[in-house]
Amino acid sequence: MNVLVLGSGGREHALCAALARSARLKNLFCLPGNPGTAELGTNLPGDPNDITAVLAAARQHAIDLTVVGPEDPLAAGIVDAFQREGLRIFGPTRAAARLEADKSYAKQVMRQHAIPTAESRTFDNFEHAREYISTRDSGVVVKAAGLAKGKGVFVCPDPSDAIIAAERMLFDGIFGDAGRTVVVEEILRGREVSVLAIVSGRTIYVLDPAQDYKRLGEGDTGPNTGGMGSYSPSEALDERTMAQVEREILVPTVNGLLADGIRYTGVLYAGLMLTPAGPKVLEFNCRFGDPETQALLPRLQTDLLDVIEAAVDGTLDRVALRWDPRHAVCVVLASNGYPGDYETGKLISGLPKTTGRDDLFVFHAGTDRRRSSLVTGGGRVLSVTALAATRAEARAQAYASVAEIDFAGMVYRKDLAG
Ligand SMILES: Nc1ncnc2c1ncn2[C@@H]1O[C@H](COP(=O)(O)OP(=O)(O)O)[C@@H](O)[C@H]1O
Numbered sequence: 001m002n003v004l005v006l007g008s009g010g011r012e013h014a015l016c017a018a019l020a021r022s023a024r025l026k027n028l029f030c031l032p033g034n035p036g037t038a039e040l041g042t043n044l045p046g047d048p049n050d051i052t053a054v055l056a057a058a059r060q061h062a063i064d065l066t067v068v069g070p071e072d073p074l075a076a077g078i079v080d081a082f083q084r085e086g087l088r089i090f091g092p093t094r095a096a097a098r099l100e101a102d103k104s105y106a107k108q109v110m111r112q113h114a115i116p117t118a119e120s121r122t123f124d125n126f127e128h129a130r131e132y133i134s135t136r137d138s139g140v141v142v143k144a145a146g147l148a149k150g151k152g153v154f155v156c157p158d159p160s161d162a163i164i165a166a167e168r169m170l171f172d173g174i175f176g177d178a179g180r181t182v183v184v185e186e187i188l189r190g191r192e193v194s195v196l197a198i199v200s201g202r203t204i205y206v207l208d209p210a211q212d213y214k215r216l217g218e219g220d221t222g223p224n225t226g227g228m229g230s231y232s233p234s235e236a237l238d239e240r241t242m243a244q245v246e247r248e249i250l251v252p253t254v255n256g257l258l259a260d261g262i263r264y265t266g267v268l269y270a271g272l273m274l275t276p277a278g279p280k281v282l283e284f285n286c287r288f289g290d291p292e293t294q295a296l297l298p299r300l301q302t303d304l305l306d307v308i309e310a311a312v313d314g315t316l317d318r319v320a321l322r323w324d325p326r327h328a329v330c331v332v333l334a335s336n337g338y339p340g341d342y343e344t345g346k347l348i349s350g351l352p353k354t355t356g357r358d359d360l361f362v363f364h365a366g367t368d369r370r371r372s373s374l375v376t377g378g379g380r381v382l383s384v385t386a387l388a389a390t391r392a393e394a395r396a397q398a399y400a401s402v403a404e405i406d407f408a409g410m411v412y413r414k415d416l417a418g
């Protein structure tokens with residue numbers, strides 16, 4: 001089978017690595033991919049958001065199955081376009097991806113189907129938002145409803161900061177159309193976790209629990225990032241809580257959409273707060289998380305190609321997911337300055353040999369090939385995943401490998417998975 005993966009980050013490299021283990025794989029392509037995916041298959045130039053060009057590439061290379069990494073092409077309807085052409089693709093349709101791409105729609109779905117989430121109101125008029133926020137004596141969270149690259153959420157313990165955030169989105173338009181509508185919601189307290197599931201119609205396979213780290217700094221301080229590390233399995237979600245999340249959140253969401261005529265196929269990712277009143281939804285994402293994927297997929301023993309193909313073909317109930325009992329710890333190496341401005345083009349040295357190993361993975365994200373050397377080319381540069389019998393050992397091995405790697409301005413968190 002010829003498979004095409006769309007995207008260029010660590011998540012996509014991890015997807016390619018898992019697909020490359022399949023005996024049924026013939027040729028692997030990644031568009032646009034990165035120097036890591038180039039070692040596993042063929043990188044195709046192009047932009048995953050250019051749906052016409054991606055369709056042409058899929059035809060040209062006789063692709064049997066396309067796997068979409070990032071959210072933007074999903075929100076733009078790439079799955080609908082492939083389906084119209086009779087081509088198989090893994091991911092939700094545009095209507096289903098709205099669960100991530102439009103937070104006010106997600107809130108409406110949750111309200112309609114009684115799915116536990118923060119109390120919220122939606123505004124597209126700044127004066128109305130200001131009036132509402134000023135009647136509140138506690139803080140609120142202000143969220144741009146649209147896709148804002150993880151920068152559109154402001155947690156404001158002081159309501160006057162929330163008014164400023166709403167003004168910047170609704171009045172100044174700092175996020176453009178993504179911030180023309182804002183969701184104002186109560187601040188939830190508790191531990192933040194994510195639950196990922198592979199969904200196909202009514203069939204929902206919850207993946208093993210994974211924990212990620214969103215803040216840049218140790219002790220969960222500093223700015224929010226795309227993610228600085230992860231581990232799996234996570235102790236934060238015991239079996240009882242996982243079952244509760246499935247019963248109270250995933251099942252009613254998927255069935256609620258079905259009742260509205262929207263069949264969900266793809267990864268459904270629930271960002272949750274474990275509050276004293278039970279798990280509540282912070283947001284939904286409609287694809288694999290980065291860097292949760294880098295800790296999860298190395299532990300997946302079932303052939304990922306079988307799983308994805310079954311989800312696309314509506315036969316997911318015939319597949320069973322088996323997990324490696326070992327623990328995986330993933331450490332993200334970033335460029336100094338990330339998530340703000342950073343320099344690129346720094347020489348990367350000391351990458352450990354990983355060929356043939358099933359206990360150490362170095363996934364590329366922001367890297368570039370410059371002649372015979374590898375240099376930095378993005379904010380998050382690499383993610384290093386180690387597997388071992390205990391989390392402590394996996395952590396020690398991940399950090400030992402990280403210590404071998406070097407590039408100017410390399411930053412990473414030293415407190416992960418502790
Ligand atoms: N209601 C809330 N209460 C407390 N923290 C929140 C709330 N909503 C979001 N957050 C925090 O803000 C982060 C980003 O919000 P999220 O809804 O996941 O949006 P996005 O990932 O699109 O930026 C979350 O990971 C969480 O840490």
Ligand SMILES: [Mg+2]
Nearest residue numbers: 150271282283
């Ligand atoms: Mg989020």
